[in-house]
Amino acid sequence: MEIDKPVQIELDTIYGWMQSHVISRHPWDIQSLEKVVKPSSKLSAQQHLSIYRRSYFSRLRECMLVQFPALSYALGRDLFIQFTDIYLAQYPSQSYTLADLGQHFEHFLEENRPDKYQEQKEWWVDFMIQLANFEFQVNIKFDEIADENYHLVKDISIKDDHLNVLPICELYAHDFPISIFYKEAINDKSPEQPLPQKSYSALIRRNYRLGIFELQPLQYHFLKVLKETNSVKESLSRLCSEFDLDQNELMATWSIWKEAWIEEGFFIKK
Amino acid sequence: MKNNKEHIQNLPNLGLGVGLRGEHFNHILEHRPKVDWFEIISENFMDSGGRPRYVLDQIAEQYPVVMHGVSMSIGSTDPLNFDYLKKLKQLAIDTKAKWISDHLCWTGINHINSHDLLPVPLNEESLAHISKRINTVQDFLEQPLVIENPSTYLTFQDSTIAEWDFLTYLTEETGCGLLLDVNNVYVSAFNNEFDPVEYIENIPHDRVVQMHLAGHQNQGDYIIDTHDGPVIDEVWKLFHLAWKRTGGTSALLEWDGNIPEFEVCHEEILKAKQFMDTLVFEEVKNDRKQENSRLVSNPIDFMVNPVSKEFEITYGDR
Numbered sequence A: 001m002e003i004d005k006p007v008q009i010e011l012d013t014i015y016g017w018m019q020s021h022v023i024s025r026h027p028w029d030i031q032s033l034e035k036v037v038k039p040s041s042k043l044s045a046q047q048h049l050s051i052y053r054r055s056y057f058s059r060l061r062e063c064m065l066v067q068f069p070a071l072s073y074a075l076g077r078d079l080f081i082q083f084t085d086i087y088l089a090q091y092p093s094q095s096y097t098l099a100d101l102g103q104h105f106e107h108f109l110e111e112n113r114p115d116k117y118q119e120q121k122e123w124w125v126d127f128m129i130q131l132a133n134f135e136f137q138v139n140i141k142f143d144e145i146a147d148e149n150y151h152l153v154k155d156i157s158i159k160d161d162h163l164n165v166l167p168i169c170e171l172y173a174h175d176f177p178i179s180i181f182y183k184e185a186i187n188d189k190s191p192e193q194p195l196p197q198k199s200y201s202a203l204i205r206r207n208y209r210l211g212i213f214e215l216q217p218l219q220y221h222f223l224k225v226l227k228e229t230n231s232v233k234e235s236l237s238r239l240c241s242e243f244d245l246d247q248n249e250l251m252a253t254w255s256i257w258k259e260a261w262i263e264e265g266f267f268i269k270k
Numbered sequence B: 001m002k003n004n005k006e007h008i009q010n011l012p013n014l015g016l017g018v019g020l021r022g023e024h025f026n027h028i029l030e031h032r033p034k035v036d037w038f039e040i041i042s043e044n045f046m047d048s049g050g051r052p053r054y055v056l057d058q059i060a061e062q063y064p065v066v067m068h069g070v071s072m073s074i075g076s077t078d079p080l081n082f083d084y085l086k087k088l089k090q091l092a093i094d095t096k097a098k099w100i101s102d103h104l105c106w107t108g109i110n111h112i113n114s115h116d117l118l119p120v121p122l123n124e125e126s127l128a129h130i131s132k133r134i135n136t137v138q139d140f141l142e143q144p145l146v147i148e149n150p151s152t153y154l155t156f157q158d159s160t161i162a163e164w165d166f167l168t169y170l171t172e173e174t175g176c177g178l179l180l181d182v183n184n185v186y187v188s189a190f191n192n193e194f195d196p197v198e199y200i201e202n203i204p205h206d207r208v209v210q211m212h213l214a215g216h217q218n219q220g221d222y223i224i225d226t227h228d229g230p231v232i233d234e235v236w237k238l239f240h241l242a243w244k245r246t247g248g249t250s251a252l253l254e255w256d257g258n259i260p261e262f263e264v265c266h267e268e269i270l271k272a273k274q275f276m277d278t279l280v281f282e283e284v285k286n287d288r289k290q291e292n293s294r295l296v297s298n299p300i301d302f303m304v305n306p307v308s309k310e311f312e313i314t315y316g317d318r
């Protein structure tokens, strides 16, 4: 950069210069520093600027740690921070809110997976990516705009056609027990990294609070159809035909599910 | 502009307030503490459809609320974000906010947000640029903006105007109000080697709407504005001076790192009462120094929801 004092530097030139020094991962052109920033009696120009640079990385790392507590536990803090620093360089925040900071992290991990050029993919990488996705979903659902004005069903004798699921009820099918791992990690139970195993879960929000249900495969498929059709009857009959189930047995199973789910405040009145 | 000036000068002194933080939601809802007012971080609530907004709506019904933002980026050369401003305006209507503040800073250019309050070169060019933008924002929001002095860590070679004069000119050009962060004056004065008393003596006292107080960390050669502890005596002295010069304004404690129980935060700001008219120190509280290279200015605790702490209902297998 050509900087000749005392000609005043355009504002956006200074900003562009400073921004690149604050957010870039690599050392800068130190020559021009003192032409832009005044040294003080205690600190050089570079030391003054470094305060911003250190704060930038510390602040956004902390933020990512808050948004991905289970993933950072799974990867280990140091590795997580290494990934975070590269992520911030590739996807610097473009949002006015820090709530969006981790929004591309899953995609970034997918793009930069360490087994990218290997024929045989490593399953632990898939675990981390699915965990990243789930964890960010949790962040989104917590603060998403959704109807919270509903009547929770408390009476187990309610007719099936009056039942509906909560407005926020997200269903997940994972190749690992992601939600169990997540719950244990955030509750400081130090879970071990799990082996591949299909798992199904529901993330719900009730009265502004989040909850996670572990589901059986059939329950997952039932709820999926129920969300789509808003009809218990339709969902049961589709389940029956798709999984070739005995109708009487399914009805008996449904009455157990229904009672348990109503007890847990899973349904709202239509 | 004349209207803005009058508007600013007629804003009420709300008393001693506390910054609303997620950590205190339950305490506030349960105990309804006797707090004069709350300051909210605008960005934490403008998109919220979850519990933060639900809690805020209840608080706004019972307490006066003031909005404090960190992402307007009034000093930037990027275009103003009118999508953001629209949400800001709506939140102010919804919460009946007494005023809206943000910082004399830029947060990024080329659409990048550093999420930091970066310093502005203080000269004729930036003064004209920022005055114009404040006027645009004020026209859009249909109310004057309140501008806070950020804590700064460097001085530009191109700065030709003292910050107190710069703020004075801004108020003259736009009719905006000032949020005087007394701790930031102390921090910036230390880091950039100017006299904090001269600063406070020279700002336009009739435009100060609100004051901020906070704790910081002294690293020896520089100070980081960490908002993570009690206010030190030197800052209380500056507060006392600012109180005398302004005749008293709304005052608020910012506590964002190592956030203690609500009552501890509240008591810290109530100490301001003993420094309004006289300077009485019960115990000497000087600069705190912490050996920690991870110190963050403008810490993020108040800008991200620690969602993992918000699970009330988690279930086992079924």
Ligand SMILES: [Fe+2]
Pocket: B148, B181, B184, B212, B254
């Ligand atoms: Fe402040």
